Amino acid sequence: MGDVTTTDLRIESKATEYTVTAAGLPEDDLDAAAFTITVAYRGHGLWAVLRRRWCLGADGEWEFEPIPSERTAAWLAAHRFDLDTALRLAAAEVPHLRTNGRTVHDAIADAARRQQAGC
Numbered sequence: 568m569g570d571v572t573t574t575d576l577r578i579e580s581k582a583t584e585y586t587v588t589a590a591g592l593p594e595d596d597l598d599a600a601a602f603t604i605t606v607a608y609r610g611h612g613l614w615a616v617l618r619r620r621w622c623l624g625a626d627g628e629w630e631f632e633p634i635p636s637e638r639t640a641a642w643l644a645a646h647r648f649d650l651d652t653a654l655r656l657a658a659a660e661v662p663h664l665r666t667n668g669r670t671v672h673d674a675i676a677d678a679a680r681r682q683q684a685g686c
Contacts, residue, residue, distance in 0.1 A: 583608040584605060584606065584607045585607075585654060587603065587606060587658055589602065589662070589675060591678070591679070596678045596681075598669075598677065601664075601674070603618075604623075605618070605657075606650070609647055612649065613643075613647035613648065614648055614649070614650050615646060615653070616653050616660070623646070624645045625645045625646070632646075
């Protein structure tokens with residue numbers, strides 16, 4: 568939509584979330600949520616890399632994201648990124664996602680089998 572100006576009010580719209588997942592896994596597939604990483608805007612030009620309530624750190628480790636009042640400056644510095652870095656980190660993590668012992672490759676293969684079967 569972009570920016571819109573009315574007579575007395577300027578309206579803005581912006582993207583605040585990106586979904587990062589493997590190509591070949593349909594977004595409406597029953598496994599899609601389990602193999603998706605979200606890059607979410609957190610203010611001040613910084614983004615978080617999330618998998619449900621887990622947040623990726625600059626060290627490549629996933630940590631449970633504390634509530635805002637418990638996030639220290641050091642924690643924020645290690646878990647917030649510019650958009651390009653956040654998207655790159657998210658894309659690098661997708662091939663390594665596992666849920667209940669299954670890989671994202673397993674999920675893609677299962678989705679293809681269900682599609683072929685008409686499910």
